[in-house]
Amino acid sequence: MYNQLQFTSSEELIRQYAPLVKRIAHHLLARLPSSVVLDDLLQAGMVGLLEASTKYDPSKGASFETYAGIRIRGSIIDEVRRGDWTPRSVHRNGRKIAETIQIIEARTGKDASDIEVAKELGVSMDEYHSLLKDSLESRLFSLDEITSSTENQPGEMIAGDDPGPNAQVEKGAFMEALTGAISNLPEREKLVLALYYDEELNLKEIGQVLGVSESRVSQIHSQAALRLRSRLSDWTS
Numbered sequence: 001m002y003n004q005l006q007f008t009s010s011e012e013l014i015r016q017y018a019p020l021v022k023r024i025a026h027h028l029l030a031r032l033p034s035s036v037v038l039d040d041l042l043q044a045g046m047v048g049l050l051e052a053s054t055k056y057d058p059s060k061g062a063s064f065e066t067y068a069g070i071r072i073r074g075s076i077i078d079e080v081r082r083g084d085w086t087p088r089s090v091h092r093n094g095r096k097i098a099e100t101i102q103i104i105e106a107r108t109g110k111d112a113s114d115i116e117v118a119k120e121l122g123v124s125m126d127e128y129h130s131l132l133k134d135s136l137e138s139r140l141f142s143l144d145e146i147t148s149s150t151e152n153q154p155g156e157m158i159a160g161d162d163p164g165p166n167a168q169v170e171k172g173a174f175m176e177a178l179t180g181a182i183s184n185l186p187e188r189e190k191l192v193l194a195l196y197y198d199e200e201l202n203l204k205e206i207g208q209v210l211g212v213s214e215s216r217v218s219q220i221h222s223q224a225a226l227r228l229r230s231r232l233s234d235w236t237s
Contacts, residue, residue, distance in 0.1 A: 013053050014046065017068060021045035024072050028080075030202055041076050048075025094135040094226060096121070102230035111186045114223060132222040133215070181231045189224035192217060 025041040052071035056064050100120050104112035118128035182190065188210070195201045195209060203217045210217065 044076045044079035045072045048072040090134050093131050098226045098230040132219045135222050192220045
């Protein structure tokens with residue numbers, strides 16, 4: 001077994017990969033409200049690491065660190081979801097914004113602007129931006145969350161927990177739809193997502209790159225997230 005070959009004990013495993021757990025936990029913590037406790041994320045990450053050690057299959061071609069990272073991230077996201085602190089009204093507002101974006105884009109055939117969405121909702125721009133802020137801070141909305149909207153995640157497939165050909169085809173189709181939805185976002189929203197998830201810059205750093213305030217980056221990020229949710233409603237509903 002992989003564990004027996006590579007690690008003499010779980011303590012050795014934790015010692016070697018604890019920095020990976022800490023890095024992922026800190027990166028995700030930066031996206032969450034101050035009420036979230038880092039220790040809770042670290043504990044969940046350690047659970048994911050230990051699960052990875054028992055399920056990893058090197059014959060699948062992925063390195064253990066790659067697979068463990070997927071497991072750690074998924075375990076932390078699951079923990080955050082279980083402890084959802086968000087008022088139902090915030091969830092309702094987020095769904096309403098996504099639905100409104102979908103309606104406007106179906107009607108006009110082009111990207112819905114924040115001005116159009118606010119007008120359709122019957123709120124001021126300040127109120128709309130406040131709703132976007134609440135939506136972003138209320139959840140760990142990320143590409144990690146939206147790609148886990150189907151039951152079997154890529155990491156599960158790498159591990160050898162084969163979900164079967166039909167599920168793999170469905171997962172492939174979903175990822176293709178997600179890729180297409182991201183590529184068709186407005187350029188600024190697409191850039192913010194790339195800087196946030198690929199380059200792992202925080203909101204303040206992205207603001208410096210774009211020459212806008214941190215709060216404006218937050219608004220752009222949240223609107224991109226809700227736009228993706230609206231365009232992938234057939235998959236995520």
